[in-house]
Amino acid sequence: MYKNAVDKEQWGGEVKFNSLLSDIRARRAEFEEQRYISQDIIEKFKDIGIYRAFVPETFAGGGKTPSEFLKAIEAISAADGSAGWVASFGMNPAYLAALPKETLDKVWGDSPDIVFAGGVFPPQHAEKVEGGYIVNGRWQWGSGCMGASLIGVGIMPGEGSKVPKMAVLPADKVTIEHTWEVHGMVGTGSFDLVVENVFVAEEWTFIRGGTPTVESPFFKYPSLSFASQVLAVTALGIAREAIDVVVNSAKGRKSVTGAPNLGERHYAQIEIAKAEAKLRSSRAFFYEATDEVWEVIVRGEEPTPHQVSMLRLATTNVARECAEATRIAYQLSGMQGAYLEHPLSRCFRDAHLVTQHAFMGEVTYQNAGAMMFEHLPFPGYL
Numbered sequence: 001m002y003k004n005a006v007d008k009e010q011w012g013g014e015v016k017f018n019s020l021l022s023d024i025r026a027r028r029a030e031f032e033e034q035r036y037i038s039q040d041i042i043e044k045f046k047d048i049g050i051y052r053a054f055v056p057e058t059f060a061g062g063g064k065t066p067s068e069f070l071k072a073i074e075a076i077s078a079a080d081g082s083a084g085w086v087a088s089f090g091m092n093p094a095y096l097a098a099l100p101k102e103t104l105d106k107v108w109g110d111s112p113d114i115v116f117a118g119g120v121f122p123p124q125h126a127e128k129v130e131g132g133y134i135v136n137g138r139w140q141w142g143s144g145c146m147g148a149s150l151i152g153v154g155i156m157p158g159e160g161s162k163v164p165k166m167a168v169l170p171a172d173k174v175t176i177e178h179t180w181e182v183h184g185m186v187g188t189g190s191f192d193l194v195v196e197n198v199f200v201a202e203e204w205t206f207i208r209g210g211t212p213t214v215e216s217p218f219f220k221y222p223s224l225s226f227a228s229q230v231l232a233v234t235a236l237g238i239a240r241e242a243i244d245v246v247v248n249s250a251k252g253r254k255s256v257t258g259a260p261n262l263g264e265r266h267y268a269q270i271e272i273a274k275a276e277a278k279l280r281s282s283r284a285f286f287y288e289a290t291d292e293v294w295e296v297i298v299r300g301e302e303p304t305p306h307q308v309s310m311l312r313l314a315t316t317n318v319a320r321e322c323a324e325a326t327r328i329a330y331q332l333s334g335m336q337g338a339y340l341e342h343p344l345s346r347c348f349r350d351a352h353l354v355t356q357h358a359f360m361g362e363v364t365y366q367n368a369g370a371m372m373f374e375h376l377p378f379p380g381y382l
Contacts, residue, residue, distance in 0.1 A: 036189025077237025184353030
């Protein structure tokens with residue numbers, strides 16, 4: 001399919017990885033009906049190394065590069081977008097590494113396969129008490145929370161604070177309310193998180209994107225950019241699936257009216273080629289920007305603001321272009337694709353949900369363009 005497709009040997013071996021993808025494909029309706037990924041699939045993600053991919057090697061982590069991880073999420077997303085979205089939170093060591101070293105010994109001391117989920121917004125006021133905070137509130141979009149052992153919530157720590165922090169709690173201290181009623185990425189379990197009068201010690205809080213307390217080249221990679229990349233890459237897998245569904249469904253299929261089948265129609269040939277071009281060109285830019293930044297970091301240097309901006313631009317671009325490629329495939333399917341159980345219906349809904357995320361907003365283009373003209377971007381872009 002691609003010259004640089006996922007190396008399955010790095011993820012438990014080809015047999016195990018392919019078996020996982022087959023299992024996910026067969027159970028897409030199950031995930032959508034219950035609105036979260038089943039726990040046995042989460043355990044299989046652990047088994048192949050998704051959640052330890054970026055844990056420091058001192059804690060028996062996986063030592064993966066950003067591109068290696070992204071390609072794994074891309075492959076999982078082709079099987080099911082929601083499964084890819086939930087697996088993508090294997091990037092969370094980028095956040096957790098800002099916890100104190102003594103806390104990380106407790107997080108990863110027994111196992112590197114810790115599943116962390118959370119909801120930052122809206123940050124809730126937390127009462128400052130001796131040794132920590134009393135946390136109360138409700139947070140939206142807790143993707144993957146059903147399979148998490150640790151859950152983080154956004155707090156404003158005390159009076160006058162301007163910078164939110166994440167408070168990390170055991171999952172059993174958080175009430176999960178099943179509020180995720182949406183039309184795309186239904187299986188991500190992005191439910192509301194509710195906490196009532198729970199004490200969280202100071203050493204279990206951190207500033208998202210704060211300075212890591214442990215060493216690893218990965219922690220020098222721009223964390224905000226990577227947080228957007230792991231979500232956008234799901235659209236790549238979804239678009240690949242959508243195009244393949246159209247092409248494979250047309251092979252050998254005859255029209256009931258005697259007209260040419262879909263694959264023999266000129267307009268279909270033109271449109272599917274456009275979709276393939278959108279996918280491949282946006283994918284090339286996406287991984288080119290990723291590898292360029294990673295190579296700089298491996299050399300011991302710091303990525304330039306322009307390089308980081310190109311990461312953000314390539315990320316929004318891949319989400320938008322792959323959503324359009326998926327739309328083309330969906331439209332070619334005619335009325336068949338309109339049925340909820342049809343794979344193109346799910347692909348269409350999931351791909352367009354990706355574009356709704358704040359990380360993939362139109363403002364990315366404005367910020368990237370401003371920097372090309374040597375103007376400052378909006379705060380928080382880099």
